[in-house]
Amino acid sequence: MQFHNIQSLILKVFGLGYMCFFTFEAAAQSGWTKEKTEGFYQLSFQSMKSDDYYSLTGDLLETNQFSQQSLVFYGEYGVTDKFTIIANWPLQIWNGFETTETVSGLGDLRLEFKHSLLKKYLPLSISIAPEFPIGRANNFAQSTVNDFEQINLPSGDGEFNVWTTLASSFALPDIPLYGNLFSSYNFRTQYEGISFSDQFAIGAEIGYHIADLVWVNARLNALNSVNEVEVATDFVRGDGSEYTAYSFGASVPVYKNIHVTVNYRNFNDWIFKRKNIYSSGVIGFGVYYEYKPKKP
Template identity: 45%
Template sequence: MKKYIYTFLTIALYLPTSTIAQSGWTKAKDTYFLKLDYSTYTSSDFRNNNGNSLKTSEFSQNAVSFYGEYGITDRLTAITFIPLYKQNGYETTNKVSGFGDIKLELKYALLQKSFPLSISIAPELPTGKKDNFATNKNNPLEKINLPSGDGEFNVWTTLAISHSFAPLKLYASAYSAFNYRTKYKERNFQNQYQAGIEVGYQFFDKLWINSKVSILTGVGAKPETADFIRGDGTSYTGVSVGGMYELGQNFGITAQYFNSNSAIVKAQNIYANNIFSVGIVYQKK
């Protein structure tokens, strides 16, 4: 069953940053998982602070990200997420790009065996471009700030639990997370709460398919003027379907579709979007 658990981890955790799920499993000592991922979306459906839909010029974002996980011990796992390249722009502006904010995480297994339970602490460092101005194509004097990082130090704390339904090749996970945010310049950011559930199943010994539902919402005083590009005052319900196909012992390919909507938590201060991503995986089990 250990072989299956390692595979669960690969599909449960290594997806675009906006859709990363969590599980109760940690990596076995000296095993690792590496993933290079490309994601893209476009949208003109902006949901304002009240959740009302506003038509804007088309906004697009493309990103290339690296995700890595290494088992320090059987109970302690080191994780990193590095946005190597983020490109933002409107159809009315030029596109601007830059390095994103690095996330470093330590994950500890509180319980193992039938119902693995883990807790993780993940500081996110302001390594991205805090100010990255795009220029209006029709009026060079008009500029809009589309940073590749949010400019603040924040810390995610996550509690996650999982279960394998062996001998069925089926698993389920649930998690709850709190994001303590600080400020950018003189602007204090609203803290965030996130939770989600995930189920996955293995087909043909090589293909894992999973589905996730998650929510993100603000905690504390809502900002008077929200900033969607930095995620301040943002809330939404997320639904995704993804999969990973193993190519031999070490390599794999992944694909995922993610949609943000108002099914459970109203989408606010966000572009309602459909994110598509593909990636390549290298792992040691």
């Protein structure tokens, strides 16, 4: 299929929802907040390639292979024992099809303000996370087949939106095992006069410390649209995107409070069926540093 036919098909039928692949999964939601001046800072790289696109109706379509890589900064800082500020910022996102050049740009910045409702026995928190559209909302990739054709592959969705999350956690006293549960609501606005459907998400995580050395975890997340989106209103803005995702990860200390991480994520139809996304495995690697103040 020639590039202009693929481009026309995408523009008329698709509304690719890949924008949420990396930023929403950068770190798990939990009921815990950081202690005062305590910090967690992570830099991670993630990559995916897929030619399996699930349309707005959930039909699987084989397209030109799409690829995305992302370099993401994630940080938490304890302002007080009950109030934590979180930053989730893709520093660079690379997008491209196999018949286009690869284009890149800064992603949208999410700042999360997290407050502890219960801290001691059953940690419970609520957070508000505005996402600022500072990424490239228009970023055109030139066709490598026809010089006069191009396609928009933005690194930001161009709209201001706000995530609200309620999360709870537990940790067993005598076993190095923890768990998290959360639910989130994403209030979306519009881009260039086009309004987007709100979204809600649910998720769970369980983790275990092996031999007092390696942390391993498993997660299950699901995202759904509040309103039924029958026609793609815009390109690559995630409107109408739905999925269930699972992931497995591990982290190992390498020097003092510095750890390296590896993570694998993929998608299925267990809770919400895949719609408006490219579906394939996402491989991630990272390094993080934890700062814990010395106790008097």
